[in-house]
Amino acid sequence: MPIVEAEGLVKRFGQTEALRGLDLQLDRGTVLGVLGPNGAGKTTAVRILTTLLKPDAGRAVIDGVDVVAEPHKVRARIGLTGQYAAVDERLTARENLELVGRFFRLGDARGRSVELLRAFDLAEEADRPVKGFSGGMRRRLDIAMSLVARPRVLFLDEPTTGLDPRSRLGMWDLIESLVAQGTTTLLTTQYLEEADRLADRIVVVDHGHVIAEGTADELKTRIGGERVTITLGPEADVGATVAALAPFRIDGAEPAREGRELTVGVRPGTTTPEVVRQLDRSGVDVHDVTIQRPTLDDVFLALTGHAAEERTQEEAA
Amino acid sequence: MTASTTAATVAPAEEVHHLQHGVVSALRDSWIEATRHLRVIPRNADLLIFATLQPIMFVVLFRYVFGGSITIPGFTYNQYLMPGIFAQTVVFGSAFTGIGIAEDMQKGFIDRLRSLPISQSAVLIGRTVSDTLRNMITFAVMLAVAFAIGFRFDGGLLRGIAATALLLAFAYAFSWIQALIGLSVKSVEAANSAGFIWMFPMTFVSSAFVDTASMPTWLGKVADANPFTLATNAARALYNGRDPGNSVWQALLWAAGITVVFAFLTIRRFTTTATRG
Numbered sequence: 145m146p147i148v149e150a151e152g153l154v155k156r157f158g159q160t161e162a163l164r165g166l167d168l169q170l171d172r173g174t175v176l177g178v179l180g181p182n183g184a185g186k187t188t189a190v191r192i193l194t195t196l197l198k199p200d201a202g203r204a205v206i207d208g209v210d211v212v213a214e215p216h217k218v219r220a221r222i223g224l225t226g227q228y229a230a231v232d233e234r235l236t237a238r239e240n241l242e243l244v245g246r247f248f249r250l251g252d253a254r255g256r257s258v259e260l261l262r263a264f265d266l267a268e269e270a271d272r273p274v275k276g277f278s279g280g281m282r283r284r285l286d287i288a289m290s291l292v293a294r295p296r297v298l299f300l301d302e303p304t305t306g307l308d309p310r311s312r313l314g315m316w317d318l319i320e321s322l323v324a325q326g327t328t329t330l331l332t333t334q335y336l337e338e339a340d341r342l343a344d345r346i347v348v349v350d351h352g353h354v355i356a357e358g359t360a361d362e363l364k365t366r367i368g369g370e371r372v373t374i375t376l377g378p379e380a381d382v383g384a385t386v387a388a389l390a391p392f393r394i395d396g397a398e399p400a401r402e403g404r405e406l407t408v409g410v411r412p413g414t415t416t417p418e419v420v421r422q423l424d425r426s427g428v429d430v431h432d433v434t435i436q437r438p439t440l441d442d443v444f445l446a447l448t449g450h451a452a453e454e455r456t457q458e459e460a461a
Numbered sequence: 462m463t464a465s466t467t468a469a470t471v472a473p474a475e476e477v478h479h480l481q482h483g484v485v486s487a488l489r490d491s492w493i494e495a496t497r498h499l500r501v502i503p504r505n506a507d508l509l510i511f512a513t514l515q516p517i518m519f520v521v522l523f524r525y526v527f528g529g530s531i532t533i534p535g536f537t538y539n540q541y542l543m544p545g546i547f548a549q550t551v552v553f554g555s556a557f558t559g560i561g562i563a564e565d566m567q568k569g570f571i572d573r574l575r576s577l578p579i580s581q582s583a584v585l586i587g588r589t590v591s592d593t594l595r596n597m598i599t600f601a602v603m604l605a606v607a608f609a610i611g612f613r614f615d616g617g618l619l620r621g622i623a624a625t626a627l628l629l630a631f632a633y634a635f636s637w638i639q640a641l642i643g644l645s646v647k648s649v650e651a652a653n654s655a656g657f658i659w660m661f662p663m664t665f666v667s668s669a670f671v672d673t674a675s676m677p678t679w680l681g682k683v684a685d686a687n688p689f690t691l692a693t694n695a696a697r698a699l700y701n702g703r704d705p706g707n708s709v710w711q712a713l714l715w716a717a718g719i720t721v722v723f724a725f726l727t728i729r730r731f732t733t734t735a736t737r738g
Contacts, residue, residue, distance in 0.1 A: 194576050195575070195576065196572060196575055196576060198733075216578050217578075219576055219577055219578040219579075220578040222576065224572065224573070224576040226569050226572050226573075227569070228568060228569035229569070230568070230569040230570050230572055230573035231570070231573075232497060232570055233568070234501040234504065234505070235497065235500070235501065239500070243493065243497055244577070246493045247490065247493055247577050247578075247579050248577070248578070273504070289573065
């Protein structure tokens with residue numbers, strides 16, 4: 145039985161429908177990535193699942209407990225890290241963690257804080273006010289606070305939005321290690337790359353409902369995966385170039401030619417150096433080689449025929 | 462972060478944490494939330510200094526600038542003015558409740574609290590209680606300054622304490638109005654202006670600084686009907702050992718009424734509406 149199960153969730157804010165019958169399921173010990181553009185309804189869904197918002201229709205059950213009927217029991221089972229680091233800036237990192245521990249009536253809130261400070265690499269700044277923390281440190285503390293009571297499900301709402309690229313990589317490592325320890329996680333993101341790396345299964349959300357779901361590989365296959373674009377030199381032989389690319393090509397992917405640019409669908413994980421070496425060996429005259437990884441826009445284009453649109457209005461509520 | 466340390470650290474609990482219920486647990490939640498605010502008071506010297514300087518400034522301005530031209534029958538102006546300054550200061554102090562709540566909302570901390578298995582009203586009770594305790598510190602400073610410039614508990618220590626408690630109870634009631642404002646506005650800045658703006662007419666169109674009989678008739682009527690006038694008169698009578706008549710009970714009724722009505726409205730709004738995100 146899935147640990148999180150939502151059926152037909154509907155939520156309206158005035159005239160706008162943030163959710164129009166959203167379904168999702170999360171199995172114990174796995175990571176579900178909820179992928180969609182701003183305003184797709186991701187945050188609204190998380191807020192309903194974490195009891196912060198009541199749905200207008202539909203139902204959601206977490207660990208066998210209905211979120212509307214028994215929110216208190218649900219809250220004892222979940223950890224939530226929202227889009228904005230929910231830490232008390234005036235307190236130190238240690239005090240923030242102890243506060244949550246005391247609210248949960250942990251026998252040893254102090255000891256638990258020390259454990260988490262070490263695990264989240266915050267031990268050295270434990271007694272500094274959070275006000276001076278970097279975005280990445282705040283986010284780490286925020287997640288640590290969500291884990292004080294060892295929740296059965298962890299909700300991470302856009303955990304890397306607003307982080308610089310280095311902190312984003314650090315956050316990915318951290319989430320991966322949480323997942324490795326068996327933390328069941330529901331993660332929302334706008335980045336296909338992030339869902340690809342962290343999630344076992346992905347649901348793609350658009351305009352308040354799920355438009356596709358599957359593993360990252362399944363989705364990529366549906367949208368054509370990665371593409372390599374080659375800028376041919378004046379002497380280049382198109383036929384030889386296509387032949388040279390055969391080892392990387394996805395079966396049945398037709399090369400597309402536009403002027404001096406040749407684009408071919410390639411298997412996931414193909415790297416630029418590999419392609420360059422292969423072309424070199426074949427003696428093809430090439431000016432440039434680039435690999436495009438599919439983005440959220442590609443997913444949307446493939447699935448809906450339109451690019452990912454922002455609908456900020458809905459999520460502002 | 463190393464894998465070995467996390468193994469023991471984040472693994473989901475076998476047993477779901479034991480749930481706390483009932484009034485005792487809710488009170489404990491409230492106190493835990495109150496200590497979140499109380500422990501930062503000594504660290505936020507700026508705020509405390511500002512909250513103390515403002516009343517000292519008012520004391521000095523009214524006492525020494527206007528005091529000479531204001532005469533109140535039956536009182537020295539000092540004995541008349543100080544209870545009014547005390548009342549105004551603690552009621553102004555209640556605005557910090559709304560500002561603090563708006564800040565917690567804006568920064569997402571309210572979401573953190575609402576996603577914990579704690580009493581929802583504890584979040585608000587903890588805030589209003591801790592703000593009242595901070596108001597007591599401000600009050601102590603004001604009393605010290607007032608005594609230094611000659612104010613005395615002419616009604617004796619017990620009545621002085623009773624008057625102080627009454628004003629704090631009145632300010633506590635107002636902190637629930639501010640809490641509702643803090644929950645309703647869209648930003649900390651808005652909480653700041655929406656919290657203070659109406660308190661100026663409320664505290665000045667009253668008996669706090671002058672005799673309401675000296676105002677234009679219509680304004681005097683407004684001032685007399687103002688519950689803030691009632692609270693000030695009650696406290697003033699107690700501090701000065703005069704007969705307060707029914708004003709003490711009426712003021713306490715107002716405080717209780719405002720607390721009940723606004724606590725109900727605020728808690729209902731808190732538990733049923735979405736927070737900003």
